[in-house]
Amino acid sequence: MHPAPSVIFFTVFSGIGFGLLIFLGLGYPAVTGWSAFAFFVIAYLCAVGGLISSTFHLGHPERAMKAFTQWRSSWLSREGVCAVVALVVMGLYGAGLVFFGQRWSLLGLIGAIFSLLTVFTTSMIYTQLKTIPRWNSPLTPVMFLSYSLAGGALLAGQVTWAMALLLIAGVIQVVLWMQGDGALAGSGTNLATATGLGTNGSVRAFEPPHTGTNYLLKEFAYVVGRKHSFKLRVISLILMVGLPVLLLAAPFSHWVALLAVISHVAGALASRWLFFAEAEHVVGLYYGKR
Amino acid sequence: MTTLPQSTDRKLGLVIDLDTCVGCHACVISCKGWNTENYGAPLSDTDAYGADPSGTFLNRVHSFEVQPEQGEAQLIHFPKSCLHCEDAPCVTVCPTGASYKRVEDGIVLVNESDCIGCGLCAWACPYGAREMDQVERVMKKCTLCVDRIYNENLPEEDREPACVRTCPAGARHFGDFADPESNVSKLTAERGGMDLMPEQGTKPVNKYLPPRPKDTLSEGAGDIDILAPYLEPVAQEATGFLGWLDKTLEKL
Numbered sequence: 212m213h214p215a216p217s218v219i220f221f222t223v224f225s226g227i228g229f230g231l232l233i234f235l236g237l238g239y240p241a242v243t244g245w246s247a248f249a250f251f252v253i254a255y256l257c258a259v260g261g262l263i264s265s266t267f268h269l270g271h272p273e274r275a276m277k278a279f280t281q282w283r284s285s286w287l288s289r290e291g292v293c294a295v296v297a298l299v300v301m302g303l304y305g306a307g308l309v310f311f312g313q314r315w316s317l318l319g320l321i322g323a324i325f326s327l328l329t330v331f332t333t334s335m336i337y338t339q340l341k342t343i344p345r346w347n348s349p350l351t352p353v354m355f356l357s358y359s360l361a362g363g364a365l366l367a368g369q370v371t372w373a374m375a376l377l378l379i380a381g382v383i384q385v386v387l388w389m390q391g392d393g394a395l396a397g398s399g400t401n402l403a404t405a406t407g408l409g410t411n412g413s414v415r416a417f418e419p420p421h422t423g424t425n426y427l428l429k430e431f432a433y434v435v436g437r438k439h440s441f442k443l444r445v446i447s448l449i450l451m452v453g454l455p456v457l458l459l460a461a462p463f464s465h466w467v468a469l470l471a472v473i474s475h476v477a478g479a480l481a482s483r484w485l486f487f488a489e490a491e492h493v494v495g496l497y498y499g500k501r
Numbered sequence: 502m503t504t505l506p507q508s509t510d511r512k513l514g515l516v517i518d519l520d521t522c523v524g525c526h527a528c529v530i531s532c533k534g535w536n537t538e539n540y541g542a543p544l545s546d547t548d549a550y551g552a553d554p555s556g557t558f559l560n561r562v563h564s565f566e567v568q569p570e571q572g573e574a575q576l577i578h579f580p581k582s583c584l585h586c587e588d589a590p591c592v593t594v595c596p597t598g599a600s601y602k603r604v605e606d607g608i609v610l611v612n613e614s615d616c617i618g619c620g621l622c623a624w625a626c627p628y629g630a631r632e633m634d635q636v637e638r639v640m641k642k643c644t645l646c647v648d649r650i651y652n653e654n655l656p657e658e659d660r661e662p663a664c665v666r667t668c669p670a671g672a673r674h675f676g677d678f679a680d681p682e683s684n685v686s687k688l689t690a691e692r693g694g695m696d697l698m699p700e701q702g703t704k705p706v707n708k709y710l711p712p713r714p715k716d717t718l719s720e721g722a723g724d725i726d727i728l729a730p731y732l733e734p735v736a737q738e739a740t741g742f743l744g745w746l747d748k749t750l751e752k753l
Contacts (some may be wrong), residue, residue, distance in 0.1 A: 270618015270638025277597035277615055281503045287621055288596035333618035341590065342627045343700055399700045407695040407709055408577060412569035417576060422556040426632045430623065492627035497563055497581065
C-alpha cells in the first residue's frame, strides 16, 4: 500500500492524543487549573491535528460532513462519530477541570470510553479489509490500542504504566509482524484463484494492461523500501520501546521525559510507515507484483 | 445507503469468455469513450503525451500465461471490470453513502456528488475495479452502462454496455443472472462459468468462461491431416558429400 504521510501522521498522532485523553478522563494525572489546561492542549493538538491531517488525502474534503451519515455499516463513519463525541465530552470534562476545578468523573469516564472507541474504530477500518491479508487480523486492533495506551501513558506522565504498556505494545507489534509475513500466502488468494486459471496449469502475469502506470499500481502495489524492512523494524522498535523505557527508568526529569516522547513518536511513525508500505493488496496479483 | 440490499429483483452482469477474447482492447477503448462523453465525471488522462502517461479506466485487459504440466503454454487475454458483487465490500465501507447497490437490477454505482474521494472502497475491492480519477478526485467504476441499457433514445441493439456492443469477437455477453433462461445463465451453466477469487466471499455476479484446451499438434496421430504422409520428410539422414562432412565433423 502507498504509505500516504497524511494517514501515517493521522493514525500515530490521533492514537497518542486519544490515548492521553483516556488517561485524563480516568483522572491520571488528577490535575486541575493551568496544569490541566496544558495537558488538554497537548491531547487536543495531537487528536485534532491528526484528524485534520487525515482530511488531506481526501479528494473532496469540503464534503467531509457527509461521512458522519453511514455509521450503521461503515467503520470510517463510526470513527468520525466516535471522535466527535469523544472530543465534545472531553472538552466539557476538561472545562470543568480547568475553569471550575471540578472533576466530573462520570463525564470523564464516558469521554475515556469514546476515546478508546475512536482508536478501535480507526483500527477496524484497516482490520476489516480482506483484500489486505496482513491487516485482516484480530491483532491489528490490539496493536493500535496498545500503541495508543502506551503513548497516552507516556504523555500523561504515568511512568510505571508507560513502561509496562510500551513493552506490551512492542511484543504485540513483533507478533503482528511475524504473523503478517505469512498472511498473504495463508489467505488462500493467489494468481490461480484471482484468474480462475489455476486448474489448467501454473499462471504467470504475462503482460500488464497498459505500458504506463495507473492509480491501482501507485496505491496498491507499493514495493519501495521492502528490502530494508528488517532494519526499519529494528530501528522502530528501539526508538518506540527500547529507548523510552530506558529513559523512563532513569530518575524523572521533564527533559528526559520529553526525549522519551520524541523517541517514541519517531519509532511509532517508522512502524506505521511499515504498516502501510509492507501491506500487500491482493489486486497486485493481477499485475504480477506479489 | 451503504448497507447492501437483502436481494435484488434482477442481477444484471456480464459473462466474459476467456476462450474467445483475442485481446484487442476494443472494449477498453469503447468503455473509455462512452464513459468520458456521457454520465458522470469524464475519465481523465494525465500526462497523456508525456513521459509518464496515466489514466482512469473502468475496464482493463490483462494477459496471463498458463503453463500446463505437459504441453504448450497458453496465452489468455483477461478483460477485468467491476463484477457487481452480491456481497460488495466496496459498498459497505463507504462512509458517505455515495456507493450503493441498486435493488432493482443489482448494479453497483457511485453517486459522485456525495463521494469525498477517501479511496476506502478501492482498498476494499479485491479486483481493482475502482479507480480514483486524478483530476475529478472522485471514485470511478463500471456502471454497466446504466445510461445505455435503459436508454430509449438509442436503437434497441445499442441498449447494452459499450464493451459488449463493441467486442468484435463476441467474447462479452450481457444479461440477467437472476433469470435461469437468460443467455448469460445458460452460457454459465453450459461452459462452467467461474467466479474470480471466490475465497474473498464477494459473490461476484459477472462470470468468466474458462478457455477450452488448445489443439495438441505434437501428440496423437488422430488429428494429423490425411495428406500428412505425403508431407513427411523424405531424407531422414544426410548422404553423399553432406553425409561425409557430418561424419567427419562428428569425429573431430
